[in-house]
Amino acid sequence: MKTITNISLSITLAVILFSGCAPKGGAGMVGYQSDVKYGDAKAVETVTADFGSTDLQTTAESLTQSLLESRYIAKAPQPPKVRLRAVNNLTYEHIDTKAITDKIRIKLLKSGQVRFLADNANLNQVKDEREFTESATANKENKAMADSDYIITGNVRSIKKANDDVKDVYYNVSLELVSPQSGEILWADEKEIRKVTSKSSVGW
Template identity: 75%
Template sequence: MLTTKELIITLSASTLLLGILSGCSTNNVKYGDAKAVETVTADFGSTDLQTTAESLTQSLLESRYITKGQNQPKVRLRTVNNLTYEHIDTKAITDKIRIKLLKSGQVRFLADKSNLGDVKDERDFTEAATANRVNQPMEDAEYIITGNVRSIKKANDDIKDVYYNVSMELVNPQNGEILWADEKEIRKVTSKPSLGW
């Protein structure tokens, strides 16, 4: 059985220890620069997403099919296929490109597969609200944009080398002609950490 003095010392030490441990587990959250270069790992990251979208958007805007048109062409952006060994949010790539192209004022976008259901629901709702209105057909896209992300990963005892290739194409959906294509290449090299890859 503990004496009162021993009990007080034990409780004080426990309280002090809990205070220290809870202080150690507090997260220090702070905002970082969203545009800063991110080099935490060799995986596809935020910097890769931003530079890829910037590069491919600029290239597309300089193509004659976008710059020489009398009207803003109607474009549908398809899913970019992830053909890599890792999870890459390709929807984030297409969203960023879509936003940049729309901000340029040089193209108009039509709904893609991911939001066509919402468009149909809205059309059905509008048609029901105005029953005597004639149902108008949806417009066809003048161009579709498709793409792929590929990677090659190599490693030895000292380094890991990861190469990414993001390629995109502007296609005429009526005849399948590829009108524009470009790519963004990224290479990341990391030194072997002390505890393996």
């Protein structure tokens, strides 16, 4: 009888011990009970009025749609070669404008309507592009790399206003499709964003 009791106690202890060691949550989960949780990457984010993930996503979405509808892309006999140039941040806050253009590039590449040439961060003006093309003409390999049908440039601007109760932020992201040969602006569009913050609810 004593042996049975000892065995039962041992089993109970073992169960308690091992269940204590088992990680919370389940297979494939670490830190299940922590405060860190995964959220919807495409959810509307309104934590602050600064330029955020939602603005990045909606701007890229809207401008890509507009560009795909432009006749220079939609009616092109074959996908044109495009080079993304710098989008200037003319606001007072830090905005990673390359994140906007990278997102647009991914969307355009997925569309199959556009081919992209590698960026050249040092060349950020239409004039530079033309000079580069001309200087590379002598070398066939360089010429293939340099001959873009179009370049995409743009600006991000913001206007901020505030009084005792309300803070208003207006963002304007504009993009242009430019012919590097003629310097002609063939397509342009903008995405406007307005964010209003009640001062009582958010400290700033």
